[in-house]
Amino acid sequence: MTTTPTQASSVPSKKGTAPGISRIVQMPLFGSTVALILAIIVFSILSPRFLTPANFSLILQQSVVIGILAVAQTLIILTAGIDLSIGAIAVLGTIVLAISGGETGAIVGLLLTLLVCVALGSLNGALVTLLKLPPFIVTLGAFTAIVAATRLFAGSQTFPVSDPVLTFLGTSFKIGSFVTTYGVVAMLLVYLVVGYALTQTAWGKHVYAVGGNPVAARLSGVKSDRAIFSVYLVAGVIAMIAAWAALGRIPNADPNAYQNANLETITAVVIGGTSLFGGRGGVLGTLIGTLIVGVLRNGLTLAGVDNLYQNIATGILVVAAVAADQFMRRKSAR
């Protein structure tokens, strides 16, 4: 495209081995997509109820909260960080939303929740950027403290909500014969917006840069601290959306909910091919990762597999999915 042929020093390969296919196979998401499709095919064979619109709608709905939180996790992992507190922030968000929404009305409640979530995300970001603390420690500390604070704040109670605005993301609607909820739409929107921001804006480039090579990013004049801080702040916003979606899904704020959210979101991110060392990956992979986990749980239940065996199977299948991904990429790449 840019260089003149006389001095092209890297020689284009003789197109003997179809390079189109090898390029597709090399795409970062090819492996995980294949794993997802394979899982869908296998479960369709195992259970006739699996491949129905209603069941698909179910899988999507079950993925909403973790799926949304996993976007925040992706952003933070892209900067070579990790967020152990994101689930705890969202849970506190549900409590704040349920209580304040009941007392001050839904809109003020939503704003208040946004404020709390963003404040906590920003606190993480400030500790990471200003004090240069490892994100693992910062968010672990935040996790421990927030979980305890949530329980103190909530007492031992749970808080049911009924306001239609607060449960709006649980409301279902039809597209043709496919029933789904606004929560699913919200999740897809979050993926779309963050995906756009990561690939189409300067902010996205900076997020990749600070994760990929922090020293080089700094030397290149990227405002590293600003990029990193912004990511934790955005994570707070996303946690608030997840909290709202959680009340849509279960209209009862419970301080004990979503204790595994950290591990589940990180799993979705890693299955989706984003590197824990930062700088490589993206949200589309995370969406696929989230769906793989959702499909496994739903499919195994439909196939009549008990919980303990399900766990064993899930453990093995997750490893297998990532192995398939690696295998296909390596075969064509090196």
Next chain:
Amino acid sequence: MTTTPTQASSVPSKKGTAPGISRIVQMPLFGSTVALILAIIVFSILSPRFLTPANFSLILQQSVVIGILAVAQTLIILTAGIDLSIGAIAVLGTIVLAISGGETGAIVGLLLTLLVCVALGSLNGALVTLLKLPPFIVTLGAFTAIVAATRLFAGSQTFPVSDPVLTFLGTSFKIGSFVTTYGVVAMLLVYLVVGYALTQTAWGKHVYAVGGNPVAARLSGVKSDRAIFSVYLVAGVIAMIAAWAALGRIPNADPNAYQNANLETITAVVIGGTSLFGGRGGVLGTLIGTLIVGVLRNGLTLAGVDNLYQNIATGILVVAAVAADQFMRRKSAR
């Protein structure tokens, strides 16, 4: 020491600012050691019962199992990996040890447990090295599968043990007026042996090399896969020791014990200054990290802080400990 002064191009600093002190302050463990000492001083003031030999003995005993497992975690993190399954392997180990020790005698039981733990560690290592899968995914899969398998294997039961060999590491003895257990001795031995191996043997250099720069390690002719595999295998051995120590502490093998071991060991490692990106750190820091966590928990209870407030305080103090470390290092270093 080696170059002639005429061509020394990096100029030794004019010893105006006492370089001895700045060198001590720069030492990687200085900050965390200070944090530990500070915590001890504060709690001694808050509670007269804190600074007693008996209470110290208690803190050590409470740290044994996590402290031992944290050594394995340190090794794996040094290679830029992470082990989410180490706790699950140790728990399975306690069950195997309790059952087989009862049926075949303690010695055979210990050997069998060693076999099981090493086999599982090696399986992790094989998946990481042969299939080049991310350690996070491999050990997460292993964790899920092993926990479920342990529960299936154990049924709903716990397995009390009484054989003095199996509970040996819980036996206490006196040094002067200080009462402690063989488990504490075993823990310190594990730290000593692994510390020696890391700093004094070729194997240790290779562990640091593959974690610090995997490509360079490979190009330098380090057998990277062998080094990485060996670390997972050693983690299996350490898990077996931890399982033995766990039966010493609580002579009742319970499939539900130590569910938070992953997070606790990783926390100890990170507080101890080992980098989650591999290649930097060591076991001495991990020991200090383990003790910091143990001192906080014990000290806060003695100070009469309620459970939930304890968690909030722990969260904040852990961050503060690492912040102190960073602060002191940065002040003198850059």
Next chain:
Amino acid sequence: LLLGTTACSSGDSSGDEGSGGSGEDIKIGLITKTDSNPFFVKMRESAQEAAEENGAELIALSGAFDGDNEGQVAAIENLVSQGVQGIMITPNSSSGILAAIKQARDQGVLVVALDTATDPEDAVDATFATDNFAAGVAQGSWVKASLGDTEPKVVMLDGTPGGTVDTFRHDGFLEGMGLKEDAPEVLGMENTNGDQTKAQTAMENLLQRAPEANALYTINEPAAAGGFAAIKAAGKEDQIVIGSIDGSCTGVENVKNGVIGATVMQFPTKMASQGVEAIVAYAKDGTKPKAGFNDTGSELITDKPVEGLPSKDTTWGAENCWG
């Protein structure tokens, strides 16, 4: 024991008549709080046996941890999608999953609660459970009676903060002791998640802080065992009265050995088998079980009975224990 409760229904040949709308095999879902607690493991095993005797298929699911509402809701949804006729559930929080339960019932699935009631109780078709508050009262009354005139100095090894059952037992115990939540006689509380290791560490630290304690509340028997280990190490076995709840065979054994003073036995096998029978009956001809709270009972087990408090000894306990 088991046979006694299941015999009546096993006479009928299962699932052949068009009941619950279809001629398919009867499928029953069981959703416990976790798959780790021995109590729920026993419940699962009993349900499995009862289902087999009735020619039904049981799919056992659970949340991942105490409080995993999302996991339980997903389990309900997936079971309904799978086409079960009935679901037995030990709800994590008594009100958290009502919407999902309602959806299941709207689709004609019979939902019964086991072990923990929902709030309101009529959110499910029936409840088979221990009255945990009463069980807590029994533990508290026994401890108080055992202390006699000594002024109580209580420490408490709680379960998970916010858990419904945990709260009932805790409150019941204090009621039985005649104490208020913030009474000065309560010297300390620690959360143990019902885990023996955590309980031991918590008790060790509590004893450093409150060496004068003379009464110990425990959420369950593993917590009691952990607490006892710490007490024994401190040489205070004779100073502290330990009460507990559960009635597992290990627990009863511990009562016998003097590790625990008294425990309150519950009957998970009863809950499971009665739940399975209710669903099988519904699947066959649409009969619904008796609505509301069906107390499966509890029994104080101790070898040191006190006046005015009905109890059974450990021999009876060993015959009737679970796990």
Next chain:
Amino acid sequence: MNETSAAAAPAVGAPAQPLALQARGLVKRYGSVTAINGADFDLRSGEVLAVIGDNGAGKSSLIKALAGAVVPDEGEIRMKGEVVHFRNTGDARAHGIETVYQDLAVIPALDIASNLYLGREIRRKGIMGSLFRRLDMPAMREEASKHLSELKIGIKSVNQAVETLSGGQRQGVAVSRAAAFGKGVIIMDEPTAALGVRESGQVIELIKSIRDRGIPVVLISHDMPHVFEVADRIHVHRLGRRAAVVDPKQRSMSEVVALMTGAERPTDLEAAGGA
């Protein structure tokens, strides 16, 4: 000692062209190592200043201080006579200082165009750019190819990730970036180290053309023929500080090398910063 040299400077540096960038008494310590040990520096407008010195003499550390990548412990930096404080590279960039670092400072996983425009991306025109902040990737790619093609380093596509490039090609990317954006001062730390004969020649031509555009260039290089071909003055760095500033027309290569290694002593004028 800082005081004296700072005071002496204007008298020595002033006569010829005005000073574009100036430093006095810079010090930077790393623990017990002093990488910059009271270094002075003068860059005149419109000149090519070569900085040479032994390995470990502190050349990279010096220019990092000038580029904001390292904050010196002591000393001051002036641009066009004004004292400036660079807390980070962004500050220096804002003053028009662009730098090619010895270790290149590229992001391996990002494509070439994104690397070139990192930190100064071009947004789309209109609402897509102002409101939705969408990048104008086509424009950036086109510009990037244009800049790169000047160096003729045989890069096929600016969509390639930098990590797939050869060592020399990476260096070419870093040089192009500095050349494209430097408005005030361009600093190049061994820009031709990994480059081939032809490519090196092109970088030297590029440096000349930058100077001809009126932008002063600081060139760190170990390649004496290049230095003598392009430099207007040569700053000799030794043991963490400026040992001399020499005129390449008055000194031979071997004399300069001798100065560099300390085998020969500079004249008083040279030691004071040249004429």
Next chain:
Amino acid sequence: MNETSAAAAPAVGAPAQPLALQARGLVKRYGSVTAINGADFDLRSGEVLAVIGDNGAGKSSLIKALAGAVVPDEGEIRMKGEVVHFRNTGDARAHGIETVYQDLAVIPALDIASNLYLGREIRRKGIMGSLFRRLDMPAMREEASKHLSELKIGIKSVNQAVETLSGGQRQGVAVSRAAAFGKGVIIMDEPTAALGVRESGQVIELIKSIRDRGIPVVLISHDMPHVFEVADRIHVHRLGRRAAVVDPKQRSMSEVVALMTGAERPTDLEAAGGA
């Protein structure tokens, strides 16, 4: 094509010295980029062979294949006539091939001595070494200082972490390592790129002394004066393969540069691998 060149090779390469290392028809593809495109290679015993070529010509890829760092997709490698298969750098090392990589391959956080001895550590004598596998750090440090002092790159202490070294000092460490341990063949990929004039000169002297010890050296360099000073033969690499092998005594620098860029065509003999 591999067949013909493989068949032709012995006839061309054989006359002079015996061949130490040889390759025929090597191919290495990265996705759509072919980094090595049917490259041949001949290194004779006791010679210094320079490999030159444009940036991105595939020089580093070629020597990585020879050093076991990259496994070629096609083609064969022979040592002293025997076909060898290097699956990793350890295999090549076992055959006595030591390499200085362009990107240096050092572990930043480890000290210099540990880096030098990485993968071939010295253990203590006696039971401490055999049973307890204790390293003999004092011996390694002493040896390391000795090797490094030959290059005079001004390193204060071999206990320093490599990450605290200047670019040139790091390169010095990598060169010392290869020189110290190479027994069969030593390959250096641009070993003087970051080095100062004096240090570069020392590396060239080092190369000569290695050759004088009878060990053949492959030198990749863009520095033509160096190449012409030290090379016995020059391998010109172009577009992923060997374009010619020329005799530096028969060709001038500018002719060789012209060959490298394709501006001039090699003679038939040169194109076939030289005499």
